[in-house]
Amino acid sequence: MPLAPTVSSSGADLVVxxxxxxxxxxxxxFDPGIEPLPRKPLWNGKVQGIGGPKPDFGESGVAPFPVTLDPARPYRDALALIRGRILARLDGRRVGLVAHRVVHGGNRYFEPVRVDAGxxxxxRGYIPLAPLHQPFALEAMGILLREYPRLPQVACFDTGFHHSLPDVEKLLPLPWxxxxxxxxxxxxHGLSYAYMATVLPERHGDAARGRTIVAHLxxxxxxxxxxxxxxxxxxxxFSALDGLMMGTRTGALDPGALIYLMEIEELGLEEVGQLLYxxxxxxxxxxxxxxxxxxVRHEDDDGEAGERARMALQLYVRRIVREIGAMAxxxxxxxMLAFTAGVGEHNAFIRERVCRDLRFLGVELDEAANGADAPVISSADSRVLVAVEPTxxxxxxxxxxxxxxxVAASSGSPGRGRR
Incomplete structure (x- = not known):
């Protein structure tokens, strides 16, 4: 598979x-030698379908193509594939730093931290709080620590942005x-919200500095x-299960339902975890x-299929609207209301349904702008500025x-085809 051409850059050690x-x-x-740091990376990509029957790899400038991963260790193979592709495109450059998105920093880590064994x-103690992401980020860190011990790695926490929450918002109604x-x-989703806190005032000025709700969907x-x-x-x-209804996660759920599932239907802890996540x-x-x-393509289907499709989307929108009302x-x-992430950025019909039910707050939508995923989708007479912003x-x-x-670039960094 031919590699995409190397992107011209400053010559400094790179950040992955x-x-x-x-x-x-x-x-x-990213190229840290260019100041300010460009928001568009030199190149990016992903391995997806890890652990499934048809994994593939795609990156900027290269169409996705199928890859073979060892079923016994698909994640390690996927990391090795990414490492190989990056090394092949370095063109004499070196990787000087690796940053990891880490979902949970617990009650100890609020700021980015250099990764070591401790x-x-x-x-690892926070894996039960974020089982969909935490173990895999840590696996990548562990592999790099063993294979490139002098390469600086930094953990950047999704929980960090919310350290500013007042205690009344942090407190759970449990015994003290x-x-x-x-x-x-x-x-x-703190890294996403940190970006919104940067880009929204740049694009929309003081409106973003006021009473703003960002919907990361x-x-x-x-x-x-x-x-x-x-x-x-x-x-x-406390966990990434709470709040809004999601793709495969429940969102907020009456804990009595969990007690019922475990006591009456005799579901074990692992079964309940699979169900919820x-x-x-x-x-x-x-x-x-x-x-x-x-x-949405099945809403007009006859019978149970159509009814379930309609109910799923109604509930999804209802939960968003209810929580926006609570936040307001x-x-x-x-x-200001800003939509971001995959659904928020690209699903105009979800935004339309949410905004329709928020008219009581003064939200008025411009249908043409919404259909075009424009940066501003509210009408001129809307009391609330409604934006769409890629994260x-x-x-x-x-x-x-x-x-x-x-943290500084290390001579032990991978590059020029050697360790």
């Missing part, structure tokens, strides 16, 4: 960002000793209420897909890693 999930690894390569061991043990609402989904560009409330809590949400209700764009109450009103978690991670104290 890894975003590891359970079935995919995304990567992006940090890695600490972060739970709070003292670190059981609290953490919030997630992807396979995982959450809302963040911002005041002065800081997080003051968010829908995800992988078999619920849009997929579970619709029985069709975790993707709204797929489900916390903020004391709403000046850029990788750029935030690269920038945070570069600013992490004690």
């Amino acid at each position: 960002v890894l975003n590891c999930g359970s079935s995919s690894i995304k990567f992006a390569v 940090v890695l061991d600490d972060l 000793d739970a709070w003292q043990r670190g059981l609290r609402r953490y919030g997630f 992807g396979s995982g989904a959450s809302l963040c209420a911002m005041q002065g560009l800081e997080s003051v409330a968010t829908t995800m809590g 992988h078999r619920s949400g849009l997929l579970g209700v619709s029985g069709i897909s975790s993707e709204p764009r797929v489900i 109450a916390v903020l004391g009103g709403l000046d 850029n978690e990788e750029w935030i991670a690269a920038r945070q890693a570069m600013e992490c104290p004690g």
Whole structure:
């Protein structure tokens, strides 16, 4: 498979960002020698379908193509594939730093931190709180620590942005000793929200600095209420299961339902985990897909299939609207609503349905702008500015890693085809 041409750049050591999930690894390569750091990477790509029957690899300038991964260790093979592709495109350059998106930093890590064996061991303790992402990011870190021990790695935390939450938003209504043990609402999608806090005021000025709600709607989904560009409330809590209905996750759920499932239906802990994380949400209700764009094609079907499709999307939208109303109450009103991530950026019909039900807040949509995924989709007479803004978690991670104290390019970095 021919490689895409190498992109011209400054000659400085490069920064690689890894975003590891359970079935995919995304990567992006940035040139820190160009100031300010460009928001568009030199190149990026991903291996997807890891652990499935048909994994593939794609990167900028190269059409996706099927790859073969060892079924016994597909994740290690996927990382090796990415490493090989990056080395092949370095053109004499070196990788000087690797940044990792880490979903959970627990009650200890709020700022980016250089990875060593002790940090890695600490972060393993948070795997039960983010089982879809945490173990895979840590696996990548462990492999690089063993194979390139002098290569600086930095963990950048999705929970970090929400460190500004007031205590009343962090506190869970459990006995006080739970709070003292670190059981609290953490919030997630922080790298995405950190980017929104950067780009929204650049594009929209003071409107973004007021009472703003950002809707990160992807396979995982959450809302963040911002005041002065800081997080003051968010829908995800102790784990990435809380809040909005998602692609395969429940979102907020009556804990009594879990007690019932475990006590009456005798589901074990592992079965309940699979149910909550992988078999619920849009997929579970619709029985069709975790993707709204797929489900909406079945709304007019006859019988149960059509009814389930309609109910799944109605519930998905209802939960978003309900939580935006709650966030607006916390903020004391709403000046700006911004949609981001895969569903938020590309599903005009979801945005239309959400905004239709938010007219009581003064939201008025421009249908043509919404259909075109325009940066501003509210009408001129809307009291609330409604925006669509692509997120850029990788750029935030690269920038945070570069600013992490004690991090510098290392002569032990991979590059020029050697270790």
